[in-house]
Amino acid sequence: xxxxxxxxxxxxxxxxxxxxxxxxxxxxxxxxxxxxxxxxxxxxxxxxxxxxxxxxxxxxxxxxxxxxxxxxxxxxxxxxxxxxxxxxxxxxxxxxxxxxxxxxxxxxxxxxxxxxxxxxxxxxxxxxxxxxxxxxxxxxxxxxxxxxxxxxxxxxxxxxxxxxxxxxxxxxxxxxxxxxxxxxxxxxxxxxxxxxxxxxxxxxxxxxxxxxxxxxxxxxxxxxxxxxxxxxxxxxxxxxxxxxxxxxxxxxxxxxxxxxxxxxxxxxxxxxxxxxxxxxxxxxxxxxxxxxxxxxxxxxxxxxxxxxxxxxxxxxxxxxxxxxxxxxxxxxxxxxxxxxxxxxxxxxxxxxxxxxxxxxxxxxxxxxxxxxxxxxxxx
Amino acid sequence: xxxxxxxxxxxxxxxxxxxxxxxxxxxxxxxxxxxxxxxxxxxxxxxxxxxxxxxxxxxxxxxxxxxxxxxxxxxxxxxxxxxxxxxxxxxxxxxxxxxxxxxxxxxxxxxxxxxxxxxxxxxxxxxxxxxxxxxxxxxxxxxxxxxxxxxxxxxxxxxxxxxxxxxxxxxxxxxxxxxxxxxxxxxxxxxxxxxxxxxxxxxxxxxxxxxxxxxxxxxxxxxxxxxxxxxxxxxxxxxxxxxxxxxxxxxxxxxxxxxxxxxxxxxxxxxxxxxxxxxxxxxxxxxxxxxxxxxxxxxxxxxxxxxxxxxxxxxxxxxxxxxxxxxxxxxxxxxxxxxxxxxxxxxxxxxxxxxxxxxxxxxxxxxxxxxxxxxxxxx
Numbered sequence: 001x002x003x004x005x006x007x008x009x010x011x012x013x014x015x016x017x018x019x020x021x022x023x024x025x026x027x028x029x030x031x032x033x034x035x036x037x038x039x040x041x042x043x044x045x046x047x048x049x050x051x052x053x054x055x056x057x058x059x060x061x062x063x064x065x066x067x068x069x070x071x072x073x074x075x076x077x078x079x080x081x082x083x084x085x086x087x088x089x090x091x092x093x094x095x096x097x098x099x100x101x102x103x104x105x106x107x108x109x110x111x112x113x114x115x116x117x118x119x120x121x122x123x124x125x126x127x128x129x130x131x132x133x134x135x136x137x138x139x140x141x142x143x144x145x146x147x148x149x150x151x152x153x154x155x156x157x158x159x160x161x162x163x164x165x166x167x168x169x170x171x172x173x174x175x176x177x178x179x180x181x182x183x184x185x186x187x188x189x190x191x192x193x194x195x196x197x198x199x200x201x202x203x204x205x206x207x208x209x210x211x212x213x214x215x216x217x218x219x220x221x222x223x224x225x226x227x228x229x230x231x232x233x234x235x236x237x238x239x240x241x242x243x244x245x246x247x248x249x250x251x252x253x254x255x256x257x258x259x260x261x262x263x264x265x266x267x268x269x270x271x272x273x274x275x276x277x278x279x280x281x282x283x284x285x286x287x288x289x290x291x292x293x294x295x296x297x298x299x300x301x302x303x304x305x306x307x308x309x310x311x312x313x314x315x316x317x318x319x320x321x322x323x324x325x326x327x328x329x330x331x332x333x334x335x336x337x338x339x340x341x342x343x344x345x346x347x348x349x350x351x352x353x354x355x356x357x358x359x360x361x362x363x364x365x366x367x368x369x370x371x372x373x374x375x376x377x378x379x
Numbered sequence: 380x381x382x383x384x385x386x387x388x389x390x391x392x393x394x395x396x397x398x399x400x401x402x403x404x405x406x407x408x409x410x411x412x413x414x415x416x417x418x419x420x421x422x423x424x425x426x427x428x429x430x431x432x433x434x435x436x437x438x439x440x441x442x443x444x445x446x447x448x449x450x451x452x453x454x455x456x457x458x459x460x461x462x463x464x465x466x467x468x469x470x471x472x473x474x475x476x477x478x479x480x481x482x483x484x485x486x487x488x489x490x491x492x493x494x495x496x497x498x499x500x501x502x503x504x505x506x507x508x509x510x511x512x513x514x515x516x517x518x519x520x521x522x523x524x525x526x527x528x529x530x531x532x533x534x535x536x537x538x539x540x541x542x543x544x545x546x547x548x549x550x551x552x553x554x555x556x557x558x559x560x561x562x563x564x565x566x567x568x569x570x571x572x573x574x575x576x577x578x579x580x581x582x583x584x585x586x587x588x589x590x591x592x593x594x595x596x597x598x599x600x601x602x603x604x605x606x607x608x609x610x611x612x613x614x615x616x617x618x619x620x621x622x623x624x625x626x627x628x629x630x631x632x633x634x635x636x637x638x639x640x641x642x643x644x645x646x647x648x649x650x651x652x653x654x655x656x657x658x659x660x661x662x663x664x665x666x667x668x669x670x671x672x673x674x675x676x677x678x679x680x681x682x683x684x685x686x687x688x689x690x691x692x693x694x695x696x697x698x699x700x701x702x703x704x705x706x707x708x709x710x711x712x713x714x715x716x717x718x719x720x721x722x723x724x725x726x727x728x729x730x731x732x733x734x735x736x737x738x739x740x741x742x743x744x745x746x747x748x749x750x751x752x753x754x755x756x757x758x
Contacts, residue, residue: 003403010620013404021621022401024382025392025574027698058439058576062616063599075596097598189617195404197437197576197619217454217596219476220442237441238568240576240619241389242400319406 004344007321008138008167008294009190011338013246017194020249021242028241034233036248041230043251044200047259048184049175054202055226056247058240061166061187064199066094067221068162068183069132071203072210075099077129080121082113085139086324087164091132098216103128109140109327110296112288115148122152122159129210130160130182135168138190139324141286141296141333143172147179154180160207166190167293169200170254171266171337182207188243191293193250193338198243266292269336269345272375276349279371280356280363285331296323296333303359305332308352311359316351342376383723386700387517387546387673389568389575390717392625396573399628400621407620413612415627420609422630423579426638427563428554433581434605435626437619440545440566443578445473446600447541447562448511450582451589454478456508459500461492464518465703466543470511477595482507488519488706489675491667494527501531501538508589509539509561514547517569518703520665520675520712522551526558533559539586545569546672548579549633550645550716561586567622570672572629572717577622645671648715648724651754655728658750659735659742664710675702675712682738684711687731690738695730721755 005012026033037056044054057064073079077100081091084107095102103121107113113133122128131153135146146163153161160182168174169184170191176184181204188198203211203223211224225236254262270292274284277297285296299305305322306329312318323331334348349368357365384391405412416435423433436443452458456479460470463486474481482500486492492512501507510532514525525542532540539561547553548563549570555563560583567577582590582602590603604615633641649671653663656676664675678684684701685708691697702710713727728747736744 005404005406007406010404010406010617015401015403018401018404022394022397024394024397025384025389027384027386027389027700028575030698058437059442059599060437060617060619063438063442066599094598097601098596187617189620195619195621196407196617197622217477219473220438220445221599222476238389238439238566238575240439240574240622241568242574243576243619319409321406 001317003317004347005319005338006334006340006344006348007319008333008335008337009187010196011189011193011335012340013193013195014339017246017249021246025241028234028239033241036245037233040244040248040251041233043255047170047251047254048186048202049173050177050202052202052204053227053230054200055223055230056235056239056244057199057201057221057226058197058237059199060196061164061185061199062090063221064185064187064201065090065164067201067223068185069094069098069100070214070216070218070221071223072160072162072183072207072214073098073100073129074213074215076101078103078125078127079130079132080105080118080128082107082131082133082144084111084113084142084144085109085134085137087134087137087139091164095132110142110285110287112142112144115145115152118149119152122156128159130162132162133164135163135165135174136171136291136293138167138294141290141294143289143291146174146181150179150181157206160210167291167337170262171291171293172263176202180204188247191337192247194243194246197240198247266336268376268379269342270295271379272372273334273336273345273349275375276368276372280353280368281361293337294333294335296331298331300361303361305329307359308332308355311355312351315355318348318351346372380696382696383726384698384717385713385719385723385727386698387569387712387714387716388566390572390714391719392572392574393718396625396628400625404620407613407618412620415624416612419623419627419630420612422634426549426630426633427565427581428552429556429581431581431583432606432609433579434602434609435614435618435623436578436580436600437576437616438578439575440543440564440578441469442600443564443566443580444469444543446580446602447564448473448477448479449593449595449597449600450602451539451541451562451586451593452479452508453592453594455480457482457504457506458509458511459484459497459507461486461510461512461523463490463492463521463523464488464513464516466513466516466518470543474511489521489664489666491521491523494524494531497528498531501535507538509541511541512543514542514544514553515550515670515672517546517673520669520673522668522670525553525560529558529560536585539589546670546716549641550670550672551642555581559583567626570716571626573622573625576619577626645715647755647758648721649674650758651751652713652715652724652728654754655747655751659732659747660740672716673712673714675710677710679740682740683708686738687711687734690734691730694734697727697730725751725755
């Protein structure tokens with residue numbers, strides 16, 4: 001049986017991209033590589049919907065998240081961190097490692113943060129310098145309301161909105177310039193359908209103003225150096241050449257398909273999967289708006305997620321992700337990003353039905369594939 | 380004509396490795412990936428010649444260099460930085476970014492540092508906490524005397540020896556435990572014959588003692604987190620999965636060939652190339668012991684290195700590196716690392732002879748290939 005990687009990062013990478021990256025290695029200080037870099041760089045600006053440079057780091061997403069903080073803030077600065085999952089928790093950890101004062105908003109896993117709480121906190125304490133959040137929290141499948149939060153922060157000259165968009169940028173529209181986001185981070189192994197090892201970041205004019213007074217030490221992640229190099233179609237330190245070659249190809253494919261079509265495709269896969277889960281009596285973990293990057297189902301208590309995940313793996317060669325921390329054993333997470341399409345969603349629901357039936361879950365066999373097909377046909 | 384990448388990083392990668400990395404992507408939290416990680420990790424310990432863990436970072440070499448500093452030292456610490464080339468200069472830059480007090484030893488490019496100067500400085504100022512150096516300085520082709528310097532620092536409990544071994548580890552023996560080095564850094568795109576995007580680092584027990592009091596902020600590069608994760612065959616942040624799969628294959632090949640044979644092969648290629656250059660009246664840039672990782676030739680003044688490099692590229696599809704800063708236009712650098720062998724060295728010398736002849740350099744045509752063949756036959 002063919003293997004199907006359905007985790008929300010690392011995601012499945014197409015063999016066309018893999019083969020592109022497998023061509024004889026070229027040096028990065030050549031016209032050939034610089035031309036690829038330029039296309040990737042311009043494509044990233046288009047996808048991030050910004051006139052600002054988007055930096056390409058040889059680091060996984062956590063590196064770019066750290067970069068977002070060290071390039072804008074100072075030790076002792078007060079920040080709000082939206083902690084509604086593993087990645088939200090990470091913002092707090094990074095900020096504390098740099099001795100920022102973290103005001104954490106704990107959000108129940110599977111829920112979205114309330115913009116009102118953020119506004120209240122900012123009103124109450126004008127010394128808060130930044131709001132750190134996920135546009136899409138991969139550990140819970142929730143989509144936080146970036147647009148509404150940006151409407152709050154963009155009115156204030158002295159507050160930055162720093163957004164982890166690792167499973168958001170390229171999955172749904174997140175117009176950086178238009179919304180007034182200040183730092184936005186992406187990663188290769190999520191929406192960009194590449195292996196892990198690259199991350200991306202862009203900064204607004206307001207963030208660059210903060211940068212002037214930021215006193216946190218930095219070298220490898222110093223965005224000022226990336227800015228200087230980007231204009232020359234290179235990076236300050238040796239770039240991850242093969243991954244950037246893959247990025248050039250992915251971005252070419254994205255632009256050809258059109259971002260609106262890609263956003264729609266992910267949205268439809270997400271909707272179809274959610275409705276199919278409900279049709280087979282599997283509750284959804286996300287009770288507010290779901291991120292179109294993934295769907296998170298709650299395993300029937302008497303079965304447990306571990307058994308479902310291992311059966312999908314062993315019997316159907318499908319790799320889905322489990323839950324982390326308290327959600328471990330309780331949920332399973334299936335991706336709608338990477339080199340997967342509607343056919344894979346149908347196959348996944350079918351395999352999940354077989355798995356659940358053999359594990360004794362009580363539902364109408366066929367109701368899930370019927371629903372997923374219906375939504376895909378009509379959406 | 381076939382392309383030949385002869386730069387000292389990124390280096391040529393074999394198609395076998397490229398194809399290995401092009402296989403369908405697997406998730407990193409799987410037994411399959413953990414088994415590959417474990418083999419890579421054990422192989423790295425063997426090649427670094429240490430019982431300590433060797434960390435695998437999703438970052439290029441500069442990231443691991445920064446990691447070496449932030450995991451061991453404190454703001455205000457005095458360090459000696461051996462600056463005899465672009466990479467030596469980088470130690471000083473990183474250290475100053477973290478507000479260390481840098482005592483720089485400027486070494487003429489193409490010369491090795493004198494261990495006596497280091498010993499004198501350490502004797503004179505017992506508050507110096509570390510010596511930062513390159514085992515092999517890729518910008519000049521020199522091999523600094525790591526062994527003698529380690530003999531000086533390893534006697535002192537309060538001084539660390541921090542070594543950039545990016546074009547050294549895997550090229551010539553640098554027995555970490557035996558010499559008493561304290562932090563040693565390597566990179567994927569050099570001796571490890573992979574694309575750029577990974578770097579490696581290991582720390583001695585003495586370095587871990589420094590780690591306890593080190594107060595420099597760190598998160599993505601926090602080696603304590605890598606140590607915890609390594610024991611579970613993983614990394615704290617998403618690893619660069621495909622590159623680590625390539626690393627597993629390279630290390631398997633290395634162990635099969637035997638490190639002694641690899642060291643010998645690089646040494647012989649280096650010796651043959653140096654003697655061939657002398658036979659065609661090209662002076663060597665390195666006047667002390669050369670690194671076996673690369674050979675650096677001085678272009679005849681009336682021709683200039685730019686013309687030689689572009690002719691090699693345009694007429695023979697061979698990419699060699701030029702000089703940086705003051706050495707720009709004056710030198711060319713040819714690699715002995717990566718997926719290249721004795722045949723490539725013969726081909727390179729032949730192409731160089733043709734190039735030099737067409738550019739009017741006065742020498743006996745054929746003397747170079749004759750010499751390179753002779754050395755390869757008898758070494």
